[in-house]
Amino acid sequence: MTNLGYALLGMLADESRTGYDLAQLMKQQVGYFWSAKHSQIYPELARLESEGLVAFEVIEQQDRPHKKLYHITPAGLEILRNWVTTPAESAPVRDELILKAYCIWLAEPEKAIELFKQEELRHRQQLAHYEQLYIWGEENLQREQRSKHSSLFGKYLSLARGIGHEREYAEWCRWVIEQLEKPDFF
Amino acid sequence: MTNLGYALLGMLADESRTGYDLAQLMKQQVGYFWSAKHSQIYPELARLESEGLVAFEVIEQQDRPHKKLYHITPAGLEILRNWVTTPAESAPVRDELILKAYCIWLAEPEKAIELFKQEELRHRQQLAHYEQLYIWGEENLQREQRSKHSSLFGKYLSLARGIGHEREYAEWCRWVIEQLEKPDFF
Protein backbone atom coordinates (compact mmCIF):
# COMPACT_ATOMS: atom_id res chain seq x y z
CA MET A 1 0.00 0.00 0.00
CA THR A 2 1.12 3.53 -0.83
CA ASN A 3 0.45 6.72 1.11
CA LEU A 4 -1.66 7.96 -1.78
CA GLY A 5 -3.80 4.84 -1.38
CA TYR A 6 -4.35 5.63 2.30
CA ALA A 7 -5.10 9.26 1.48
CA LEU A 8 -7.83 8.18 -0.95
CA LEU A 9 -9.24 5.63 1.51
CA GLY A 10 -9.28 8.35 4.18
CA MET A 11 -11.30 10.67 1.99
CA LEU A 12 -13.69 7.88 1.01
CA ALA A 13 -14.14 6.83 4.66
CA ASP A 14 -15.81 10.20 5.21
CA GLU A 15 -18.15 9.88 2.21
CA SER A 16 -18.46 8.36 -1.26
CA ARG A 17 -16.77 10.32 -4.01
CA THR A 18 -15.74 10.18 -7.66
CA GLY A 19 -12.15 10.40 -8.88
CA TYR A 20 -12.92 13.93 -9.93
CA ASP A 21 -14.20 14.83 -6.45
CA LEU A 22 -11.06 13.39 -4.88
CA ALA A 23 -8.86 15.41 -7.22
CA GLN A 24 -10.82 18.57 -6.28
CA LEU A 25 -10.43 17.83 -2.55
CA MET A 26 -6.69 17.58 -3.08
CA LYS A 27 -6.66 21.12 -4.40
CA GLN A 28 -8.37 22.26 -1.17
CA GLN A 29 -8.46 20.82 2.36
CA VAL A 30 -6.40 17.69 1.86
CA GLY A 31 -3.97 19.41 -0.48
CA TYR A 32 -2.59 21.34 2.52
CA PHE A 33 -0.81 18.16 3.63
CA TRP A 34 -1.16 15.64 0.79
CA SER A 35 -1.72 16.08 -2.91
CA ALA A 36 -1.95 14.23 -6.20
CA LYS A 37 -3.12 15.02 -9.71
CA HIS A 38 -6.05 13.25 -11.38
CA SER A 39 -3.57 11.37 -13.59
CA GLN A 40 -2.27 9.64 -10.48
CA ILE A 41 -5.64 9.29 -8.72
CA TYR A 42 -7.50 7.38 -11.45
CA PRO A 43 -4.96 4.54 -11.77
CA GLU A 44 -4.64 4.35 -7.97
CA LEU A 45 -8.43 4.03 -7.56
CA ALA A 46 -8.38 1.22 -10.14
CA ARG A 47 -5.64 -0.50 -8.13
CA LEU A 48 -7.56 -0.12 -4.85
CA GLU A 49 -10.64 -1.51 -6.57
CA SER A 50 -8.73 -4.52 -7.90
CA GLU A 51 -7.64 -5.24 -4.32
CA GLY A 52 -11.18 -4.98 -3.01
CA LEU A 53 -10.51 -1.95 -0.79
CA VAL A 54 -12.94 0.28 -2.66
CA ALA A 55 -15.88 -0.36 -5.01
CA PHE A 56 -17.88 1.87 -7.32
CA GLU A 57 -21.25 2.23 -8.95
CA VAL A 58 -21.69 3.98 -12.29
CA ILE A 59 -24.06 6.95 -12.05
CA GLU A 60 -25.68 7.83 -15.36
CA GLN A 61 -26.53 11.51 -15.67
CA GLN A 62 -28.47 13.40 -18.31
CA ASP A 63 -26.61 16.57 -19.48
CA ARG A 64 -23.40 15.51 -17.63
CA PRO A 65 -21.02 12.66 -18.42
CA HIS A 66 -21.54 9.46 -16.45
CA LYS A 67 -19.42 9.03 -13.32
CA LYS A 68 -18.01 6.33 -11.05
CA LEU A 69 -18.98 6.90 -7.44
CA TYR A 70 -16.44 5.13 -5.25
CA HIS A 71 -17.07 3.94 -1.70
CA ILE A 72 -14.80 2.25 0.81
CA THR A 73 -15.36 -1.49 1.47
CA PRO A 74 -15.18 -3.18 4.92
CA ALA A 75 -11.73 -4.53 3.92
CA GLY A 76 -10.62 -1.02 2.97
CA LEU A 77 -11.85 0.44 6.25
CA GLU A 78 -10.00 -2.25 8.16
CA ILE A 79 -6.60 -1.61 6.63
CA LEU A 80 -7.15 2.15 6.92
CA ARG A 81 -8.02 1.84 10.64
CA ASN A 82 -4.94 -0.31 11.13
CA TRP A 83 -2.71 2.23 9.36
CA VAL A 84 -3.83 5.43 11.13
CA THR A 85 -2.21 4.63 14.47
CA THR A 86 0.95 2.88 13.22
CA PRO A 87 4.06 5.11 13.38
CA ALA A 88 4.66 7.32 10.37
CA GLU A 89 7.92 6.83 8.47
CA SER A 90 9.91 10.03 8.40
CA ALA A 91 10.37 11.32 4.86
CA PRO A 92 13.42 13.47 4.11
CA VAL A 93 12.79 17.23 4.07
CA ARG A 94 13.44 19.13 0.84
CA ASP A 95 12.88 22.85 1.27
CA GLU A 96 14.17 25.09 -1.48
CA LEU A 97 14.01 28.29 0.59
CA ILE A 98 16.13 26.84 3.39
CA LEU A 99 18.59 25.71 0.72
CA LYS A 100 18.72 29.31 -0.50
CA ALA A 101 19.14 30.51 3.09
CA TYR A 102 22.11 28.16 3.42
CA CYS A 103 23.71 29.82 0.38
CA ILE A 104 22.63 33.39 1.20
CA TRP A 105 26.14 34.45 2.21
CA LEU A 106 26.88 34.54 -1.54
CA ALA A 107 24.16 37.10 -2.22
CA GLU A 108 23.84 40.86 -1.90
CA PRO A 109 22.00 41.47 1.39
CA GLU A 110 19.44 43.83 -0.20
CA LYS A 111 18.38 41.17 -2.70
CA ALA A 112 18.23 38.59 0.07
CA ILE A 113 15.98 40.88 2.13
CA GLU A 114 13.67 41.27 -0.84
CA LEU A 115 13.43 37.49 -1.26
CA PHE A 116 12.57 36.90 2.38
CA LYS A 117 10.04 39.73 2.42
CA GLN A 118 8.22 38.06 -0.46
CA GLU A 119 8.31 34.72 1.28
CA GLU A 120 7.11 36.18 4.57
CA LEU A 121 4.14 37.73 2.79
CA ARG A 122 3.31 34.43 1.11
CA HIS A 123 3.22 32.58 4.43
CA ARG A 124 1.26 35.36 6.18
CA GLN A 125 -1.36 35.15 3.44
CA GLN A 126 -1.59 31.37 3.73
CA LEU A 127 -1.83 31.78 7.51
CA ALA A 128 -4.72 34.24 7.14
CA HIS A 129 -6.46 31.80 4.80
CA TYR A 130 -6.13 28.90 7.28
CA GLU A 131 -7.29 31.10 10.15
CA GLN A 132 -10.38 32.10 8.18
CA LEU A 133 -11.21 28.44 7.52
CA TYR A 134 -10.71 27.69 11.20
CA ILE A 135 -13.09 30.46 12.26
CA TRP A 136 -15.76 29.39 9.76
CA GLY A 137 -15.48 25.84 11.01
CA GLU A 138 -15.79 26.84 14.66
CA GLU A 139 -18.91 28.87 13.91
CA ASN A 140 -20.76 26.10 12.10
CA LEU A 141 -19.73 23.33 14.45
CA GLN A 142 -22.66 21.56 16.16
CA ARG A 143 -22.34 20.06 19.62
CA GLU A 144 -22.68 16.47 18.38
CA GLN A 145 -19.96 17.10 15.78
CA ARG A 146 -17.48 18.06 18.50
CA SER A 147 -16.57 14.42 18.88
CA LYS A 148 -13.29 12.61 18.34
CA HIS A 149 -15.27 10.26 16.13
CA SER A 150 -16.53 12.92 13.76
CA SER A 151 -14.56 13.42 10.57
CA LEU A 152 -14.57 17.15 11.38
CA PHE A 153 -12.20 16.39 14.25
CA GLY A 154 -9.49 15.29 11.80
CA LYS A 155 -10.04 18.40 9.72
CA TYR A 156 -9.43 20.57 12.78
CA LEU A 157 -6.28 18.82 13.82
CA SER A 158 -4.78 19.18 10.35
CA LEU A 159 -5.90 22.78 9.99
CA ALA A 160 -4.32 23.63 13.35
CA ARG A 161 -1.06 22.19 12.05
CA GLY A 162 -1.26 24.34 8.94
CA ILE A 163 -1.78 27.44 11.07
CA GLY A 164 1.15 26.64 13.36
CA HIS A 165 3.40 25.81 10.44
CA GLU A 166 2.69 28.96 8.44
CA ARG A 167 3.01 31.20 11.49
CA GLU A 168 6.34 29.68 12.41
CA TYR A 169 7.60 29.89 8.84
CA ALA A 170 6.60 33.55 8.51
CA GLU A 171 8.29 34.36 11.82
CA TRP A 172 11.50 32.71 10.67
CA CYS A 173 11.42 34.81 7.49
CA ARG A 174 11.01 37.93 9.62
CA TRP A 175 13.90 36.88 11.84
CA VAL A 176 16.11 36.25 8.79
CA ILE A 177 15.31 39.76 7.51
CA GLU A 178 16.34 41.18 10.89
CA GLN A 179 19.65 39.32 10.71
CA LEU A 180 20.22 40.65 7.20
CA GLU A 181 19.46 44.22 8.26
CA LYS A 182 21.93 44.19 11.14
CA PRO A 183 25.31 45.77 10.39
CA ASP A 184 28.00 43.16 9.80
CA PHE A 185 30.13 43.88 12.89
CA PHE A 186 28.56 45.29 16.03
CA MET B 1 19.26 23.12 -13.62
CA THR B 2 17.80 21.01 -10.83
CA ASN B 3 17.59 21.87 -7.13
CA LEU B 4 20.05 19.07 -6.43
CA GLY B 5 22.48 20.79 -8.79
CA TYR B 6 22.17 24.04 -6.84
CA ALA B 7 22.54 22.18 -3.55
CA LEU B 8 25.82 20.66 -4.75
CA LEU B 9 27.07 24.00 -6.10
CA GLY B 10 26.17 25.57 -2.74
CA MET B 11 28.25 23.05 -0.85
CA LEU B 12 31.16 23.41 -3.28
CA ALA B 13 31.03 27.22 -3.05
CA ASP B 14 32.05 26.84 0.59
CA GLU B 15 34.95 24.50 -0.16
CA SER B 16 36.17 21.80 -2.57
CA ARG B 17 34.79 18.35 -1.90
CA THR B 18 34.54 14.84 -3.36
CA GLY B 19 31.27 13.13 -4.23
CA TYR B 20 31.74 11.06 -1.10
CA ASP B 21 32.15 14.20 1.04
CA LEU B 22 29.00 15.71 -0.46
CA ALA B 23 27.04 12.54 0.30
CA GLN B 24 28.30 12.64 3.90
CA LEU B 25 27.28 16.31 4.26
CA MET B 26 23.80 15.36 3.12
CA LYS B 27 23.49 12.96 6.00
CA GLN B 28 24.35 15.83 8.40
CA GLN B 29 23.94 19.61 8.15
CA VAL B 30 22.52 19.91 4.68
CA GLY B 31 20.37 16.80 5.08
CA TYR B 32 18.16 18.75 7.51
CA PHE B 33 16.68 20.59 4.54
CA TRP B 34 17.93 18.84 1.40
CA SER B 35 19.16 15.33 0.79
CA ALA B 36 20.31 12.91 -1.87
CA LYS B 37 22.01 9.53 -1.97
CA HIS B 38 25.45 8.99 -3.53
CA SER B 39 23.74 7.22 -6.45
CA GLN B 40 22.11 10.50 -7.38
CA ILE B 41 25.07 12.72 -6.50
CA TYR B 42 27.70 11.08 -8.74
CA PRO B 43 25.71 11.37 -11.98
CA GLU B 44 24.68 14.94 -11.07
CA LEU B 45 28.31 15.94 -10.51
CA ALA B 46 29.16 14.49 -13.91
CA ARG B 47 26.36 16.55 -15.44
CA LEU B 48 27.52 19.75 -13.72
CA GLU B 49 31.04 19.03 -14.92
CA SER B 50 29.88 18.53 -18.50
CA GLU B 51 28.22 21.95 -18.31
CA GLY B 52 31.36 23.59 -16.96
CA LEU B 53 29.84 24.57 -13.60
CA VAL B 54 32.25 22.42 -11.62
CA ALA B 55 35.65 20.85 -12.34
CA PHE B 56 37.74 18.23 -10.58
CA GLU B 57 41.27 17.07 -10.06
CA VAL B 58 42.10 13.44 -9.37
CA ILE B 59 43.91 12.99 -6.06
CA GLU B 60 46.03 9.84 -5.94
CA GLN B 61 46.39 8.44 -2.47
CA GLN B 62 48.50 5.61 -1.15
CA ASP B 63 46.53 3.26 1.14
CA ARG B 64 43.19 4.85 0.06
CA PRO B 65 41.40 4.72 -3.29
CA HIS B 66 41.98 7.70 -5.56
CA LYS B 67 39.38 10.46 -5.43
CA LYS B 68 37.96 13.28 -7.52
CA LEU B 69 38.11 16.60 -5.71
CA TYR B 70 35.46 18.87 -7.19
CA HIS B 71 35.52 22.65 -7.09
CA ILE B 72 33.07 25.25 -8.36
CA THR B 73 34.03 27.20 -11.53
CA PRO B 74 33.40 30.93 -12.07
CA ALA B 75 30.45 29.98 -14.33
CA GLY B 76 29.06 27.76 -11.57
CA LEU B 77 29.40 30.51 -8.98
CA GLU B 78 27.62 32.91 -11.26
CA ILE B 79 24.52 30.80 -11.81
CA LEU B 80 24.46 29.90 -8.10
CA ARG B 81 24.59 33.59 -7.11
CA ASN B 82 21.84 34.33 -9.56
CA TRP B 83 19.65 31.51 -8.19
CA VAL B 84 19.93 32.27 -4.45
CA THR B 85 17.80 35.41 -4.52
CA THR B 86 15.25 34.37 -7.14
CA PRO B 87 11.89 33.35 -5.64
CA ALA B 88 11.58 29.70 -4.61
CA GLU B 89 8.86 27.64 -6.29
CA SER B 90 6.48 26.23 -3.72
CA ALA B 91 6.56 22.43 -3.69
CA PRO B 92 3.43 20.59 -2.51
CA VAL B 93 3.51 19.42 1.11
CA ARG B 94 3.27 15.68 1.80
CA ASP B 95 3.21 14.91 5.50
CA GLU B 96 2.18 11.41 6.50
CA LEU B 97 1.46 12.29 10.13
CA ILE B 98 -0.96 15.09 9.21
CA LEU B 99 -2.65 12.61 6.86
CA LYS B 100 -3.02 10.26 9.83
CA ALA B 101 -4.33 13.15 11.95
CA TYR B 102 -6.94 13.83 9.26
CA CYS B 103 -8.13 10.21 9.57
CA ILE B 104 -7.74 9.96 13.35
CA TRP B 105 -11.51 10.03 13.95
CA LEU B 106 -11.48 6.39 12.75
CA ALA B 107 -9.06 5.29 15.49
CA GLU B 108 -9.38 4.39 19.14
CA PRO B 109 -8.32 7.51 21.08
CA GLU B 110 -5.86 5.60 23.30
CA LYS B 111 -3.94 4.31 20.28
CA ALA B 112 -4.00 7.77 18.74
CA ILE B 113 -2.57 9.26 21.94
CA GLU B 114 0.23 6.69 21.87
CA LEU B 115 1.08 7.60 18.27
CA PHE B 116 1.27 11.31 18.99
CA LYS B 117 3.31 10.78 22.15
CA GLN B 118 5.90 8.90 20.08
CA GLU B 119 5.92 11.62 17.47
CA GLU B 120 6.23 14.36 20.06
CA LEU B 121 9.24 12.62 21.56
CA ARG B 122 10.85 12.26 18.14
CA HIS B 123 10.54 15.97 17.43
CA ARG B 124 11.68 16.97 20.95
CA GLN B 125 14.81 14.87 20.44
CA GLN B 126 15.51 16.40 17.05
CA LEU B 127 14.95 19.83 18.61
CA ALA B 128 17.46 19.09 21.38
CA HIS B 129 19.97 17.95 18.73
CA TYR B 130 19.56 21.17 16.72
CA GLU B 131 19.82 23.30 19.87
CA GLN B 132 23.05 21.57 20.82
CA LEU B 133 24.52 22.27 17.38
CA TYR B 134 23.40 25.89 17.69
CA ILE B 135 25.11 26.31 21.07
CA TRP B 136 28.34 24.70 19.85
CA GLY B 137 28.32 27.00 16.88
CA GLU B 138 27.77 30.12 18.95
CA GLU B 139 30.64 29.19 21.24
CA ASN B 140 33.19 28.70 18.48
CA LEU B 141 32.12 31.66 16.42
CA GLN B 142 34.85 34.25 15.86
CA ARG B 143 34.06 37.91 15.45
CA GLU B 144 35.16 38.01 11.81
CA GLN B 145 32.98 34.98 11.05
CA ARG B 146 29.87 36.85 12.26
CA SER B 147 29.45 38.28 8.81
CA LYS B 148 26.62 37.91 6.31
CA HIS B 149 29.33 36.94 3.84
CA SER B 150 30.66 34.02 5.85
CA SER B 151 29.29 30.59 4.97
CA LEU B 152 28.60 30.11 8.70
CA PHE B 153 25.87 32.71 8.36
CA GLY B 154 23.86 30.41 6.07
CA LYS B 155 24.38 27.50 8.46
CA TYR B 156 22.87 29.56 11.28
CA LEU B 157 19.85 30.66 9.33
CA SER B 158 19.04 27.09 8.32
CA LEU B 159 19.69 25.72 11.79
CA ALA B 160 17.37 28.33 13.28
CA ARG B 161 14.66 27.15 10.91
CA GLY B 162 15.17 23.55 12.02
CA ILE B 163 14.80 24.59 15.65
CA GLY B 164 11.62 26.57 15.01
CA HIS B 165 10.15 23.80 12.91
CA GLU B 166 10.78 21.00 15.40
CA ARG B 167 9.53 23.05 18.33
CA GLU B 168 6.33 23.95 16.53
CA TYR B 169 5.81 20.36 15.40
CA ALA B 170 6.31 18.98 18.91
CA GLU B 171 3.90 21.54 20.32
CA TRP B 172 1.25 20.58 17.81
CA CYS B 173 1.66 16.92 18.82
CA ARG B 174 1.18 17.94 22.45
CA TRP B 175 -1.93 19.95 21.57
CA VAL B 176 -3.35 16.99 19.62
CA ILE B 177 -2.81 14.75 22.66
CA GLU B 178 -4.70 17.30 24.81
CA GLN B 179 -7.61 17.26 22.37
CA LEU B 180 -7.65 13.46 22.41
CA GLU B 181 -7.63 13.38 26.23
CA LYS B 182 -10.60 15.72 26.59
CA PRO B 183 -13.94 13.99 27.18
CA ASP B 184 -16.08 13.92 24.03
CA PHE B 185 -18.86 16.24 25.26
CA PHE B 186 -18.16 18.88 27.84
Added chain:
DNA sequence: CCTAACATGTAATCGGTTACATGATTCT
Protein backbone atom coordinates in the same frame (compact mmCIF):
# COMPACT_ATOMS: atom_id res chain seq x y z
C1' DC C 1 37.26 -13.02 10.37
C1' DC C 2 34.10 -9.48 9.91
C1' DT C 3 32.61 -4.86 9.96
C1' DA C 4 33.20 0.10 9.13
C1' DA C 5 35.06 3.79 6.51
C1' DC C 6 36.81 5.36 2.15
C1' DA C 7 35.68 5.82 -2.68
C1' DT C 8 32.98 5.59 -7.21
C1' DG C 9 29.92 4.12 -10.15
C1' DT C 10 25.36 1.64 -12.77
C1' DA C 11 20.57 -0.47 -13.15
C1' DA C 12 15.92 -1.24 -11.90
C1' DT C 13 12.08 0.57 -9.96
C1' DC C 14 8.77 3.85 -8.07
C1' DG C 15 6.12 8.01 -7.05
C1' DG C 16 4.72 12.10 -9.14
C1' DT C 17 4.27 15.77 -12.91
C1' DT C 18 3.35 17.25 -17.52
C1' DA C 19 1.36 16.53 -21.60
C1' DC C 20 -1.80 14.09 -24.60
C1' DA C 21 -6.64 12.72 -25.55
C1' DT C 22 -11.82 13.05 -25.67
C1' DG C 23 -16.37 14.99 -25.12
C1' DA C 24 -20.69 17.31 -23.23
C1' DT C 25 -22.76 21.47 -21.09
C1' DT C 26 -23.02 26.09 -19.21
C1' DC C 27 -21.68 30.71 -18.78
C1' DT C 28 -19.64 35.02 -20.65
Added chain:
DNA sequence: AGAATCATGTAACCGATTACATGTTAGG
Protein backbone atom coordinates in the same frame (compact mmCIF):
# COMPACT_ATOMS: atom_id res chain seq x y z
C1' DA D 1 -16.96 32.06 -30.41
C1' DG D 2 -14.37 30.78 -26.45
C1' DA D 3 -13.52 29.58 -21.69
C1' DA D 4 -14.83 26.98 -17.52
C1' DT D 5 -16.71 22.98 -15.25
C1' DC D 6 -17.66 18.21 -15.23
C1' DA D 7 -15.68 13.66 -16.11
C1' DT D 8 -12.20 9.89 -17.15
C1' DG D 9 -8.47 8.08 -18.79
C1' DT D 10 -3.15 7.10 -21.01
C1' DA D 11 1.86 8.07 -22.12
C1' DA D 12 6.24 10.18 -21.58
C1' DC D 13 9.31 11.89 -18.58
C1' DC D 14 11.87 13.06 -14.32
C1' DG D 15 13.60 13.00 -9.60
C1' DA D 16 14.71 9.91 -6.06
C1' DT D 17 15.30 5.34 -3.72
C1' DT D 18 16.92 0.65 -3.57
C1' DA D 19 19.76 -2.67 -5.06
C1' DC D 20 23.72 -4.20 -7.65
C1' DA D 21 28.77 -3.91 -8.28
C1' DT D 22 33.86 -3.39 -7.01
C1' DG D 23 38.04 -2.78 -4.29
C1' DT D 24 41.28 -1.19 -0.29
C1' DT D 25 42.62 -0.44 4.47
C1' DA D 26 42.00 -0.09 9.49
C1' DG D 27 40.19 -1.75 13.71
C1' DG D 28 37.62 -4.82 16.92
